[in-house]
Amino acid sequence: MSLAEAETQSRDVHDKTVPSGARPLLTVDHLTMRFGGLVAVNDVSFAAGDAEITAIIGPNGAGKTTLFNCLTGFYKPTVGRLTLDSSGRQHFLERMDDFRISQKAHVGRTFQNIRLFPAMSVLENLMVAQHNALMRASGYSVLGLLGIGGYRKAEREAVDWARYWLEQVDLVDRADDNAGDLPYGAQRRLEIARAMCSRPVLLCLDEPAAGLNPRESAELNALLLYIKEKHQIGLLLIEHDMSVVMEISDHIVVLDYGRKISDGTPAFVRGDPTVIRAYLGEEEDDEIPPEVVADLAPVLAGTKPDPSDGEGR
Numbered sequence: 001m002s003l004a005e006a007e008t009q010s011r012d013v014h015d016k017t018v019p020s021g022a023r024p025l026l027t028v029d030h031l032t033m034r035f036g037g038l039v040a041v042n043d044v045s046f047a048a049g050d051a052e053i054t055a056i057i058g059p060n061g062a063g064k065t066t067l068f069n070c071l072t073g074f075y076k077p078t079v080g081r082l083t084l085d086s087s088g089r090q091h092f093l094e095r096m097d098d099f100r101i102s103q104k105a106h107v108g109r110t111f112q113n114i115r116l117f118p119a120m121s122v123l124e125n126l127m128v129a130q131h132n133a134l135m136r137a138s139g140y141s142v143l144g145l146l147g148i149g150g151y152r153k154a155e156r157e158a159v160d161w162a163r164y165w166l167e168q169v170d171l172v173d174r175a176d177d178n179a180g181d182l183p184y185g186a187q188r189r190l191e192i193a194r195a196m197c198s199r200p201v202l203l204c205l206d207e208p209a210a211g212l213n214p215r216e217s218a219e220l221n222a223l224l225l226y227i228k229e230k231h232q233i234g235l236l237l238i239e240h241d242m243s244v245v246m247e248i249s250d251h252i253v254v255l256d257y258g259r260k261i262s263d264g265t266p267a268f269v270r271g272d273p274t275v276i277r278a279y280l281g282e283e284e285d286d287e288i289p290p291e292v293v294a295d296l297a298p299v300l301a302g303t304k305p306d307p308s309d310g311e312g313r
């Protein structure tokens with residue numbers, strides 16, 4: 001399918017192909033997550049392409065974070081298969097514990113609420129992220145830690161890798177400061193650098209633009225595009241800021257009340273009447289007045305802030 005066709009074609013809600021035709025890195029297959037009687041994620045299927053940015057959007061309570069929690073092993077899905085296909089190996093994430101998902105399947109994550117070690121220095125936060133690789137290099141022995149074998153070399157490499165990421169997020173000058181003393185936007189960038197230090201093949205970012213000003217949002221866009229292009233990894237992004245979503249995503253999946261309601265390129269999704277209805281809270285049969293559609297179009301296109309953002313529903 002050409003990109004022009006992908007931009008206009010309506011896709012089945014169970015479609016698991018990547019609109020650009022890229023190789024799927026992650027395939028979510030009939031995922032359901034129930035909490036007692038509440039179905040937070042309801043039979044959701046999609047695929048996220050390798051070296052692409054896939055955004056998961058939807059109104060508050062749509063099930064986006066629950067989906068991330070299933071992918072990263074915080075929750076065991078009630079039903080469904082989550083396949084990560086990387087370097088010729090398949091990992092079935094729904095069967096793995098959270099630490100194995102990060103160590104063996106190399107899925108990295110940042111959180112809605114920043115979770116750095118505030119009393120550790122910026123550099124130490126990046127070294128902690130490489131702890132597993134360093135322990136492997138030590139052979140898990142005291143002799144290893146004393147420098148016999150490959151530990152010293154691995155430690156030097158870990159410092160170099162941390163420094164590289166400090167440069168990318170413009171925090172070299174703050175390396176020795178406590179992470180908790182950084183301004184909010186810098187803490188967000190440090191979280192991304194920390195996740196990248198663990199060398200993920202898939203990076204899941206939960207609202208990375210939350211609380212950022214327009215200049216910081218633009219810098220975030222540049223950073224995420226750099227990560228995708230230079231490091232050729234897949235990024236999965238939950239985000240309410242449409243200026244971020246529409247500008248950098250290759251593919252957008254829309255959830256509402258736990259169900260997938262739309263899936264396609266940014267151009268397709270922002271013109272999809274189902275998505276417009278979901279953001280307005282309208283029923284399927286309701287006619288949407290053209291002036292309302294015209295009002296919402298810049299919000300979905302990311303050129304105007306969402307007036308209902310943060311209000312819940």
Ligand SMILES: Nc1ncnc2c1ncn2[C@@H]1O[C@H](COP(=O)(O)OP(=O)(O)OP(=O)(O)O)[C@@H](O)[C@H]1O
Pocket residue numbers: 035038039040058059060061062063064065066067
């Ligand atoms: N551990 C839990 N126990 C019970 N219900 C939960 C749990 N986690 C999430 N939910 C419910 O599942 C639904 C989906 O929540 P979720 O946080 O995944 O939505 P979201 O799309 O990420 O929302 P937001 O954009 O506000 O972060 C909500 O009704 C929420 O209250």
